[in-house]
Amino acid sequence: MTAPDPGPQKMVWDDSNESRTALNVTVNGKQVQTLVADRLLLSDFLRDHLGLTALKVACGEGACGACTIVIDGELARSCTLLAVQTDGAEILTLEGLNAPQGLNHVQQLFQQHHALQCGYCTPGWLMSVYSMIKRSIHPDSAEVGQYLSGHICRCTGYRNIWTAIRRALGATNDDPVSGKE
């Protein structure tokens, strides 16, 4: 999926009395310079203004993890941030991790292990897995459970997701551990 040309878009709820602030960010390696409403959430900026719709908005309060992205190398909820707070930041969304064609390695593992059903929560999980791989988290460490707690899946239960994630982190078996080191 490619993003449409970034730039301020007129939204139906836009209002001329709205306070706006300049925003300069790098999104998936691409410079974005724009002016946004101060109250615009980062999740809405990425989805509605940049067309990066992989991240999902569900709870809107940071609890469910569907909107998880990476900001300056750190996982973050895009729904609990104002876009303007991230001025100067480097933002990575799932679109930035997609393989040129087909599925990337972690997506393949998710498919293989039936770690998704409706797929709504999956983009968020994939961002967390990306970060866990970057941090070389051991597949059997208690930290895996901590990251898992940051996402809610209402379809699959978590066992298959856990298995896929452990595989992505280099585990050579499918047995989920108890979460204790």
Add this chain to the structure above:
Amino acid sequence: MKPAKLKYVRAETAEHAVELLGEADATARILAGGQSLIPALSARSITTSFLLLDIMRCPGLEDVSETPGEITVGAACRQSRIELSTLVRQSIPLLSEALGWVAMPQVRSRGTVVGCLAQANTGGEVPVVSLALDAELNIVSRGGIKQRMPAKDIYAVETGTRLPTRSLIVSASFRTLAAGEGWGFSEVQLRAGHFALVCCAATLLLDENGRIRTARIALGGLTANPYRAVRAEKGLIGEAPATTHYAAQTASAERPWPARTDLHATAAFRAKVAVAAVARALTDARARCSKQTGATHDSA
């Protein structure tokens, strides 16, 4: 776009933030990590048009400094950074451990330690630790007036805080653990990453005879604000560290305000869980204690 209309301003310095706060009406707010404030705005729990003052880029607020006996954490320090800091892990492992219970890694990367203290959410871990570690908050008010307030004074009300209005907490100073001082942090959550149903931070220091010299017990979640279980602490002094069950009962019972009942737990249930939480924290603290120099035999 869920929050109501607002104006966002990046404060240049801490003093600038306080000046702007002073000039603005009472609906102006400090924005740090925003992990509590932004959801509150989205939920329209806060609906009045107002001013948000972002302090995250103010110089100096990202600092972590060490002076003898204490570590000072700036208002822009994010939870994950402090949780993983080698300095904090070595000198105040209690804080590091407790931060591991704050929400999830995906939230701790943005939330701040000092923000937790200012927000004082019921069941929040950092205020509880601040009581056990005799934390003091460094506050700047209008006109550059600086003051240092102990956390115990700030939370000495049933709800809300005693933080001065229109002021900014620039940093919080936590005491480092004494040599041989044991610590424990225990928490009961309904689901990983949620606020505590009940949580407890405890420290124990033994004397040369292996008896308790000082004890600190702070409990959160049972009442709206956390408290120090002073009677339970006093009862422990001079005792063998094995005799902590009575202290756990006392700590839960001596709550200065009524225990909370909500959707998840009744007051009576919370009070019982609190006994278990204190017992667990004290057990861990005891296990981590080492005797003071000159000790010959550990009675535990």
